[in-house]
Amino acid sequence: MLREQALQAIYPELEDRIVVTIMGAVAAELYTLGHRPNFFYLEHAMGLASSMGLGIALALPQHKVVVVDGDGSLLMNLGTLSTLARYQPGNLLHIVFDNESLLSVGGFPTATATGTDLAGVARACGIPRVEEADTPERLKEVVVSALAGDILTTVVSKVEAVGPKSFHMDLPLLENRFQFKRALEALARQSK
Ligand SMILES: Cc1ncc(C[n+]2csc(CCOP(=O)(O)OP(=O)(O)O)c2C)c(N)n1
Numbered sequence: 001m002l003r004e005q006a007l008q009a010i011y012p013e014l015e016d017r018i019v020v021t022i023m024g025a026v027a028a029e030l031y032t033l034g035h036r037p038n039f040f041y042l043e044h045a046m047g048l049a050s051s052m053g054l055g056i057a058l059a060l061p062q063h064k065v066v067v068v069d070g071d072g073s074l075l076m077n078l079g080t081l082s083t084l085a086r087y088q089p090g091n092l093l094h095i096v097f098d099n100e101s102l103l104s105v106g107g108f109p110t111a112t113a114t115g116t117d118l119a120g121v122a123r124a125c126g127i128p129r130v131e132e133a134d135t136p137e138r139l140k141e142v143v144v145s146a147l148a149g150d151i152l153t154t155v156v157s158k159v160e161a162v163g164p165k166s167f168h169m170d171l172p173l174l175e176n177r178f179q180f181k182r183a184l185e186a187l188a189r190q191s192k
Contacts, residue, residue, distance in 0.1 A: 001134055003097050003159040004029050009136035010095075010143045014039075014066055017147070018184065020053045021068040022046065024104025025163035026097060030068065032164065035171060038187075040180040043173050047077030050084065050094055056184065057089035062191040064091050064147050071098040071112045078121065081154070085126035090150035093143065094127075101161040119156040129153040 003026060011033050019039045021027045027041035042049045053067035074080070074096055084094065100113035112118060122130045129151045133139035139157050146153035 018065045022073045028167045037179040037183040050080040057092040069096045072102040081125035093146045094154040096156045099161040122154040131155040
């Protein structure tokens with residue numbers, strides 16, 4: 001499966017959610033499908049999208065938060081899985097696109113290319129619902145049901161190591177930060 005196809009399939013489920021992505025290829029792909037003020041592309045801080053998503057999910061329990069992660073990023077912050085499992089926010093959906101590669105910096109193989117099973121690690125850490133979804137249709141099914149329910153879910157999707165032609169995003173990091181902060185503040189006001 002191409003990650004672009006997977007994102008396309010789930011975009012309608014994401015557009016009104018709080019979404020935090022890792023940097024690089026997947027951020028550019030989501031941005032190209034249609035940027036929203038409720039999307040934050042966590043540049044530079046590799047591995048920490050899930051940690052940021054956890055903080056937001058705990059702070060805004062009435063709203064669903066979707067983290068779009070990568071294998072290299074998750075491997076850099078594997079402890080996040082046990083922290084997620086400890087706090088278990090039912091409003092958090094953690095999507096891991098596993099292309100077995102550090103694609104955004106040139107395509108070096110990660111440990112999932114040599115056998116590390118991230119879904120297995122997530123289960124062993126105590127994430128209550130762990131799914132694997134290797135077609136856009138299956139991923140969409142999992143995303144729809146996770147967002148309709150209230151169980152912390154990690155879904156690992158194997159994707160080809162193919163990125164966008166251009167990583168250009170016409171959105172300065174600070175502008176994204178201010179937009180996103182305002183979007184979160186508006187949601188926080190709604191839930192008061
Ligand atoms: C701490 C840190 N180390 C390295 C980098 C450089 N870097 C940016 S993206 C990336 C690869 C991310 O890999 P993955 O999460 O698998 O996503 P992919 O690029 O494959 O979509 C790396 C190594 C960084 N931004 N921060």
